[in-house]
Amino acid sequence: MLLENPQERPRERMMMFGREQLADVELLALILGGGHAIQRSMALFQDAGGLLGLHGAGPQQLCQTPGVGQAGATAICAAFELGRRVARLHLPYAQPIHGPEDVAEFLRASLGSAVQETFLVLGLDARQRLQLVRTVAVGSLATVHVHPREVFRPLVQAGMCSVILVHNHPSGDTRPSDADVLLTHRLAEVGAVLGIPVVDHFVVTHSEIVSLAELGMLPA
Structure with missing residues (x-):
């Protein structure tokens, strides 16, 4: 009291x-x-x-x-x-990442209440273990502009084998937008060429984290 x-x-x-x-x-x-x-x-x-x-x-x-x-x-x-x-500090470095629940505490603390859209990459090794976390773009309340070069540069430099994309929706709506899906497919195409496949894309709000892979929205 x-x-x-x-x-x-x-x-x-x-x-x-x-x-x-x-x-x-x-x-x-x-x-x-x-x-x-x-x-x-x-x-x-x-x-x-x-x-x-x-x-x-x-x-x-x-x-x-x-x-x-x-x-x-x-x-x-x-x-x-x-x-x-x-x-x-509680990020599960060197632990396999199978879904958003494996990094939920960090993502909610970092992005859940952010007032600007922010785009992160989670770099994984050959065994799907987390090795790298980088912020690659910060935007406005409703959008963030992401260039494939900025997404993949740190992953290539660190020798990552695959990547999970992450961004937040300050609006609180976890539904992936058409632009989210298009960007995911575009980055997946670039990743395929570079040998760094996109294995998932998480959308984060203060109350929920959704996986585009679980929703069937990643390219086949």
Whole structure:
């Protein structure tokens, strides 16, 4: 429960009860610090539309909430970025990737709440084990422009044997668009020429990850 006693401050509550017992707004108030941190934290949550909105917001957007400022906004973004990097540490490197569930934690942390479409490649070795993760393009809210050269350059340089394509839909709709399918087929053609086949394409939202291979949308 949030601050049953108005005199209880988040810092003291964490020291006494542990971080798990603090509400989201209290944790954010600790990051903000200073006077009226709880009120500013509540305003941020309201302006951003909740925790997921905060996770995907940039410092410029956060600064629009009165009383936050550059120091608070950059501290919040830094905290979320550290969380994303921790998720990357749990990537199953050297483990076979059979479907989106094998990398779900990382993909949701990295892309699930992103406000821009972002395109990643997961490079696999001859035994389908994850060896490489690269961001190859960042776009807008509704689109990202991807060139085959940027997709396959890191894969060729690292000697990868196959690739899984990954991108997010900030809209929350996991249905692959016609453009998604066309791009997948185009990249699959290039991959076939280079000897780096496209084995899947994952579409990521904050709540779900879908596989084009499982949907039967990869070229035969």
